[in-house]
Amino acid sequence: MAFDPINPPQRLLMGPGPINADPRVLRAMSAQLVGQYDPAMTEYMNETMELYRGVFRTRNRATLLVDGTSRAGIEAALVSLIEPGDRVLVPIFGRFGHLLREIAERCGAEVHVIETEWGTVFTPEQIAAAIAETRPKLLAIVHGDTSTTLAQPLAEIGALCEKNGVILYTDATASLGGNDFETDRWGIDVATAGLQKCLGGPSGSAPITLSERAVELVNSRKSIEAGIRADGDAVSASPIRSNYFDLSQILDYWGPKRLNHHTEATTALYGARECARLLVNEGLPEAIDRHRLHGTAMATGLKALGLELFGDQKYKMNNVVGVLIPDGIDGDGARSAMLNDYGIEIGTSFGPLHGKVWRIGTMGYNARRDTVLTTLAALEQVLRRGGFGVTAGSGAGAALDYYHSA
Amino acid sequence: MAFDPINPPQRLLMGPGPINADPRVLRAMSAQLVGQYDPAMTEYMNETMELYRGVFRTRNRATLLVDGTSRAGIEAALVSLIEPGDRVLVPIFGRFGHLLREIAERCGAEVHVIETEWGTVFTPEQIAAAIAETRPKLLAIVHGDTSTTLAQPLAEIGALCEKNGVILYTDATASLGGNDFETDRWGIDVATAGLQKCLGGPSGSAPITLSERAVELVNSRKSIEAGIRADGDAVSASPIRSNYFDLSQILDYWGPKRLNHHTEATTALYGARECARLLVNEGLPEAIDRHRLHGTAMATGLKALGLELFGDQKYKMNNVVGVLIPDGIDGDGARSAMLNDYGIEIGTSFGPLHGKVWRIGTMGYNARRDTVLTTLAALEQVLRRGGFGVTAGSGAGAALDYYHSA
Structure with missing residues (x-):
């Protein structure tokens, strides 16, 4: 031992x-x-x-x-x-x-x-x-x-x-x-x-x-x-x-x-x-704005990848988004590919949403532009290899556009 | 703030x-x-x-x-x-x-x-x-x-x-x-x-x-x-x-x-x-021996300082010793002097022993020869300034003798 x-x-x-x-x-x-x-x-x-x-x-x-x-x-x-x-x-x-x-x-x-x-x-x-x-x-x-x-x-x-x-x-x-x-x-x-x-x-x-x-x-x-x-x-x-x-x-x-x-x-x-x-030190309002910015960028990118968001978006937390796993994609297999090939962990779900929804967070130290763009870029690769039709560059591109406009 | x-x-x-x-x-x-x-x-x-x-x-x-x-x-x-x-x-x-x-x-x-x-x-x-x-x-x-x-x-x-x-x-x-x-x-x-x-x-x-x-x-x-x-x-x-x-x-x-x-x-x-x-990695028997060695050295040094140990020593834990606070010494004042002048914390006691007994530990990372000798040397100084008659070098000396014989 x-x-x-x-x-x-x-x-x-x-x-x-x-x-x-x-x-x-x-x-x-x-x-x-x-x-x-x-x-x-x-x-x-x-x-x-x-x-x-x-x-x-x-x-x-x-x-x-x-x-x-x-x-x-x-x-x-x-x-x-x-x-x-x-x-x-x-x-x-x-x-x-x-x-x-x-x-x-x-x-x-x-x-x-x-x-x-x-x-x-x-x-x-x-x-x-x-x-x-x-x-x-x-x-x-x-x-x-x-x-x-x-x-x-x-x-x-x-x-x-x-x-x-x-x-x-x-x-x-x-x-x-x-x-x-x-x-x-x-x-x-x-x-x-x-x-x-x-x-x-x-x-x-x-x-x-x-x-x-x-x-x-x-x-x-x-x-x-x-x-x-x-x-x-x-x-x-x-x-x-x-x-x-x-x-x-x-x-x-x-x-x-x-x-x-x-x-x-x-x-x-x-x-x-x-x-x-x-x-x-950052200021609570500023920290909340930061979470809102990066959470919105992530959601914008996910939608641009052709994914559908889960739940009433009017009440979505800034720091986590639910996204429906597309038909034909193996949800756990995609999560494994994200983790093992790209070193990025995204979340599964509990109960009625298990196998249907991934949960992706942008919070705390990880509420940053580089983490959002890297995650979207990797997810595009994983979705494509899983057989899901996705326009090259759509997710990260939409998030970048959002950052430039925000 | x-x-x-x-x-x-x-x-x-x-x-x-x-x-x-x-x-x-x-x-x-x-x-x-x-x-x-x-x-x-x-x-x-x-x-x-x-x-x-x-x-x-x-x-x-x-x-x-x-x-x-x-x-x-x-x-x-x-x-x-x-x-x-x-x-x-x-x-x-x-x-x-x-x-x-x-x-x-x-x-x-x-x-x-x-x-x-x-x-x-x-x-x-x-x-x-x-x-x-x-x-x-x-x-x-x-x-x-x-x-x-x-x-x-x-x-x-x-x-x-x-x-x-x-x-x-x-x-x-x-x-x-x-x-x-x-x-x-x-x-x-x-x-x-x-x-x-x-x-x-x-x-x-x-x-x-x-x-x-x-x-x-x-x-x-x-x-x-x-x-x-x-x-x-x-x-x-x-x-x-x-x-x-x-x-x-x-x-x-x-x-x-x-x-x-x-x-x-x-x-x-x-x-x-x-x-x-x-x-x-050290080995449990070896770790216990280490605690026994340094705990005994500490107890030996405290007795040589003229202090009386508390409790049935046959059942003393290796890692902590109780010592009666000598008559005329302000127990909390001496602990403060140890902390503020020497940066060394020793313990007070609960309930029936409060104000009567200090507790001194030698455990984990601090079950070492240098910590035992430094504590005894500092305690000698504090006891002397508090008016307790103590032979110069008695505590650390007895502990060192014990280490050499052990």
Whole structure:
């Protein structure tokens, strides 16, 4: 058993994420560690909180990281907010809506769902009717669902939740940093994300933000764990079902109390901080414009190759596009050719779209002109060899024309 | 809001962990990403499983990583094994035994505890009596508890559990890689760890191994999540209460099914793989000998400085030593002087030992002669300036003598 050091092949990751990490993020992650309560470490934690306030567009004090992948952030939010028996409404428009339902059920919630066909999103009227019917404590909805490439507009849903006293949670993993997202203006109580999409980092750290109202709810369930509990410390009658995801304790770890909880994943924090630092330095509006520019160029090129886009394009995320696999083309074979011959990864799909739709991303570090043009050029070659009639130069040409006109 | 790039101060981390990461681990973590199902990625996952079989000393097929800190590994084990109402026995000999009780309670277990004074461990007779009295389904116990610096012998407890049909879980976070640990020979069903102690990496990935019996128990509760469930897929009557920590699904992600679950934290996996690769290349017995050598040198030097060691030294872990803070010395002031004047971190203590005991580690990348001697030399200076009578050169001298004789 003698294995070589890590030496991965060069890949251009143009799927729905994870994508290539920004080299500056990887460099930040190569810095040596400091102690868990070193003044340098707690200062980095405070700076990370401030930087993610900029990314989430919020003034929420409770803006921090959960140590795990984006899914860990979702579960931390839901298990901390949901008490067994709580009514939760989950509007589902793709695979990750099903995940929210799944997690809420495991938290012991009474879950009500409404569904809309993949490739569409909900109208405010549909959401209003479902709220009126189910009277939920919590509404949990995905913002951008990579499975369908669409983003659900949230501003009106936020207003509806506020009017009805409903807590609004949203999963912004796929959208944050590349699409409009306004935590405070839209009235979102809790939002979570991951690094591996528009933030340009590796999976493994989950930024989260909580409104004061959400913090109050979470803190009402606070129980300081056995082993470090002191006289007078909180013991709740309805403690959060998880220790690792107990946001009431995690908030005290990130706050002035510096409660001993997990040992912060320092390297992941270095990376998460750098992801946010780069975005905030670029400016969030500018970063979103960049995603819109390159996402539109990609979509323009794909259409010019003769491909049909999937889903209601009015609601397409900037950073990922679904494209119908043409008749006669072996979808997985073409993806293999892209990967093995050109070193470019594009994505397959889940559930009802599997075998019918490829998903192609332009996000984070890979939201660039060269990645868009290279992908279109390679895809033209693969489609031609697969027997699909394509005009030479059509895809990259249309994208270049778009860049020149934009 | 303009923050500089990450540029942490140089620290020599000689506390109970986290410690400085091996630079080779940080270099591995700076490698660029590949896709989640890229053949290169799944091969790295398989290699990581094989490498951790070497570290855990096991043939368990189910040997993998949980994406989170060491505490995430503990919770994944307990929430996947425990059904609400299950009887769980937790023998507690330090702070992290309390954590096991805490997590088991949040999983809905009927938890029974026995406790022994901090600084001691349990006899097999005490464990046997508690098993006879409580008839648990699961016995959960810490192997090495950094809070007291002691390691609980497990071989006889493994035999007792086997004889009584009890599942044995142990938290080996603090001990693995630096102390004898024999998953298969000792009859341990499930063990979890972290990278930030003897494995020489950053916190953020939790290696775990499960026996066939434990895998059967976990798989009996398997429910494939909504959103990717196909006809005929498992739906359990007693599903695991967590999605993120659902080992039945995580095992399918790491197995030939490659079930879509979380997005593996690739950078953390690169690091975890390198930690194990370095240990396996060194040889586990050799790595443990190295920890014994430097741990003994440190303890010898501390005694020669006139300090008294804490706890039953017969059961001390190789990688960390507790030392009573001498009368008249301000414990936190001395730690600050070590950090601010010499750049060396040593540890404080929890609960009953807080303010009474420092904890000094020699583990992972920092289990070296130069770190031991530098720490002893600096501590001599700090103790002298604090007013503690110390013979010049006594600590480092005794350690050097020990090295020459060892």
